[in-house]
Amino acid sequence: xxxxxxxxxxxxxxxxxxxxxxxxxxxxxxxxxxxxxxxxxxxxxxxxxxxxxxxxxxxxxxxxxxxxxxxxxxxxxxxxxxxxxxxxxxxxxxxxxxxxxxxxxxxxxxxxxxxxxxxxxxxxxxxxxxxxxxxxxxxxxxxxxxxx
Amino acid sequence: xxxxxxxxxxxxxxxxxxxxxxxxxxxxxxxxxxxxxxxxxxxxxxxxxxxxxxxxxxxxxxxxxxxxxxxxxxxxxxxxxxxxxxxxxxxxxxxxxxxxxxxxxxxxxxxxxxxxxxxxxxxxxxxxxxxxxxxxxxxxxxxxxxxxxxxxxxxxxxxxxxxxxxxxxxxxxxxxxxxxxxxxxxxxxxxxxxxxxxxxxxxxxxxxxxxxxxxxxxxxxxxxxxxxxxxxxxxxxxxxxxxxxxxxxxxxxxxxxxxxxxxxxxxxxxxxxxxxxxxxxxxxxxxxxxxxxxxxxxxxxxxxxxxxxxxxxxxxxxxxxxxxxxxxxxxxxxxxxxxxxxxxxxxxxxxxxxxxxxxxxxxxxxxxxxxxxxxxxxxxxxxxxxxxxxxxxxxxxxxxxxx
Numbered sequence: 001x002x003x004x005x006x007x008x009x010x011x012x013x014x015x016x017x018x019x020x021x022x023x024x025x026x027x028x029x030x031x032x033x034x035x036x037x038x039x040x041x042x043x044x045x046x047x048x049x050x051x052x053x054x055x056x057x058x059x060x061x062x063x064x065x066x067x068x069x070x071x072x073x074x075x076x077x078x079x080x081x082x083x084x085x086x087x088x089x090x091x092x093x094x095x096x097x098x099x100x101x102x103x104x105x106x107x108x109x110x111x112x113x114x115x116x117x118x119x120x121x122x123x124x125x126x127x128x129x130x131x132x133x134x135x136x137x138x139x140x141x142x143x144x145x146x147x148x
Numbered sequence: 149x150x151x152x153x154x155x156x157x158x159x160x161x162x163x164x165x166x167x168x169x170x171x172x173x174x175x176x177x178x179x180x181x182x183x184x185x186x187x188x189x190x191x192x193x194x195x196x197x198x199x200x201x202x203x204x205x206x207x208x209x210x211x212x213x214x215x216x217x218x219x220x221x222x223x224x225x226x227x228x229x230x231x232x233x234x235x236x237x238x239x240x241x242x243x244x245x246x247x248x249x250x251x252x253x254x255x256x257x258x259x260x261x262x263x264x265x266x267x268x269x270x271x272x273x274x275x276x277x278x279x280x281x282x283x284x285x286x287x288x289x290x291x292x293x294x295x296x297x298x299x300x301x302x303x304x305x306x307x308x309x310x311x312x313x314x315x316x317x318x319x320x321x322x323x324x325x326x327x328x329x330x331x332x333x334x335x336x337x338x339x340x341x342x343x344x345x346x347x348x349x350x351x352x353x354x355x356x357x358x359x360x361x362x363x364x365x366x367x368x369x370x371x372x373x374x375x376x377x378x379x380x381x382x383x384x385x386x387x388x389x390x391x392x393x394x395x396x397x398x399x400x401x402x403x404x405x406x407x408x409x410x411x412x413x414x415x416x417x418x419x420x421x422x423x424x425x426x427x428x429x430x431x432x433x434x435x436x437x438x439x440x441x442x443x444x445x446x447x448x449x450x451x452x453x454x455x456x457x458x459x460x461x462x463x464x465x466x467x468x469x470x471x472x473x474x475x476x477x478x479x480x481x482x483x484x485x486x487x488x489x490x491x492x493x494x495x496x497x498x499x500x501x502x503x504x505x506x507x508x509x510x511x512x513x514x515x516x517x518x519x520x521x522x523x524x525x526x527x528x529x530x531x532x533x534x535x536x537x538x539x540x541x542x543x544x545x546x547x548x549x550x551x
Binding site for chain 1: 199205207208406473475498529530
C-alpha cells in the first residue's frame with residue numbers, strides 16, 4: 001500500500017478524534033484558524049507540515065501588522081521546500097509565536113497546538129464563513145488528492 | 149512573484165505526492181523495498197521514487213550519510229552498454245571525454261554537448277576491460293538521450309562503422325554512500341575495495357550476488373560506490389547491506405540526495421545545467437578533456453574552447469552563502485545592491501543540514517562571479533544579502549587511495 005493511502009486515514013482519524021469540536025476553520029492553502037470570540041490563532045495543517053518535512057525556518061508577522069485575507073504574511077521553510085503563509089482572515093496581528101521561531105521543528109511535532117504561528121484580532125467575523133470547516137477541509141484535501 | 153514561486157514549490161510537492169494513490173509512474177526493481185521501509189513516494193522522472201523513509205527526516209538522513217552510510221535506489225537512471233569496435237570514437241563524437249586516453253576499468257564524468265556548446269545531459273562513461281563502454285545517464289533525459297544515441301549509432305553504421313547501443317532495461321542501480329561504505333561492503337565482496345579508487349569500475353560478487361558491477365562514484369561528495377545489479381537480486385542486495393553490523397546503514401531518498409549533492413556543489417541537470425549553459429559557464433571545464441580541446445571534434449567544440457581560451461563567458465555558475473533566514477531557492481533573481489540591476493538568478497538552494505547555513509547554486513554575470521562578491525537575493529516582498537563562496541560547500545571525501 002502506498003504511503004499516501006496509509007497517511008489519509010491516519011491523519012483524518014487523528015484529526016477528527018482530537019479536534020472534532022475544536023471549531024477550527026481552514027483555507028484551501030492548508031492554513032487553519034481557531035477562533036475565540038474575535039481573536040483567531042493561525043497555523044498550518046499537519047497535512048502541510050507532512051508535505052514540507054522538517055521545518056528549519058519560519059518568518060512570522062510582527063505584532064501590530066495589518067493583514068488582509070489572502071495576503072502572504074510569512075513563510076515556512078524546510079530542507080525540501082519553502083512556502084508562503086497566507087492570512088485566512090483580515091485583521092491586526094496581536095502576537096507571534098516567538099518560541100516557535102526559536103525552535104521551528106516544533107511545528108512538525110505539534111502543528112495544531114504548540115506550532116501555532118500568530119494571533120490575530122479579526123476585523124470581520126463574517127469572513128470566517130468563507131472558510132472551510134473540518135469536514136469540508138478533509139473532503140477538499142481528499143478531492144485534491146484524487147484530482148491529481 | 150515570489151509568492152508564485154514558493155507556493156508552486158509546495159503545490160508541486162503536493163501534486164507529486166498525491167500521484168501515488170494510483171499506479172502512476174514506472175517502478176524500479178526496488179519498489180517493494182521502498183514500500184516495506186515506509187518510503188514516501190513521489191513521481192520523479194516518470195518513476196515512483198521515495199523522497200524519504202519512515203520517520204527519518206531529510207535533514208537527519210543527510211547528516212546520517214555524512215557520518216555513516218546510506219543506500220539510494222538510483223535504478224531509474226539509464227544504464228547503457230555501447231559495443232562495437234568503433235565505440236570509443238563514437239562516444240567521443242558526442243561528448244567532451246577522452247575515452248581513448250582512459251585506462252581500462254576506469255571512467256569519467258562527461259557531458260553530451262549541443263551545437264551551441266550547451267549541455268544536453270551529463271553522464272558517466274566507464275571504459276570496461278570487456279568489449280563495451282558502460283554509460284549511466286539521467287532518468288529525466290531518457291526520452292532525449294536514447295533516441296539521440298540510437299540515431300547517431302544508426303548514422304555511424306550507415307557509414308560502415310561498427311557501433312551498437314544496448315540499454316540494460318530495468319537493471320538495478322544502488323548507490324552506497326558515506327564514510328562507512330568500504331567497511332560495510334568489504335565484508336560481503338570479493339572485490340578489493342582498497343584498490344578500487346575513485347572512478348574505477350569492476351565486476352564481482354557482492355553478498356553472494358554474482359555479476360555486480362561496482363563503480364567507485366556517487367553524487368554526495370562522500371566516498372561511495374554504485375552497484376549495478378540483476379533486478380531480481382536488487383532487494384536481496386539492499387536487505388543484506390541494511391543488515392550489516394560493520395556500519396550504520398540506512399535507506400535514503402531523493403530529498404537527502406538533493407541536499408547532499410548541493411552541499412557537494414554538484415550540478416542537477418535541468419536545474420543547474422541545461423541546453424543553454426556550456427560546461428565552461430557551469431564551472432565544469434575539467435570535463436572537457438585536454439586532447440579534445442585540440443581535436444575540437446565534439447558538438448559545439450569551437451564555442452566551448454573559445455570560452456576556455458579567452459576566459460570569456462557571459463555568466464558563471466557560483467556558490468552562494470546566505471544569511472540566516474529565508475533560503476535562496478531556484479529561480480529567485482539576484483540583484484546588484486548599488487544599481488539594482490539583475491545580475492543573475494538562483495538555480496538551486498536549500499538550508500544545508502550539515503552546515504546549518506543557507507546555501508545555493510546560481511548563475512551570475514562574469515563581473516559578479518568572484519569569490520567574496522556580495523549582492524542581494526530578491527524574495528519579492530523581502531531582500532537578503534548573499535556572498536559568492538567557493539564550492540563544494542562541504543568538503544568532499546572521494547577515495548583516491550592516497551592519504
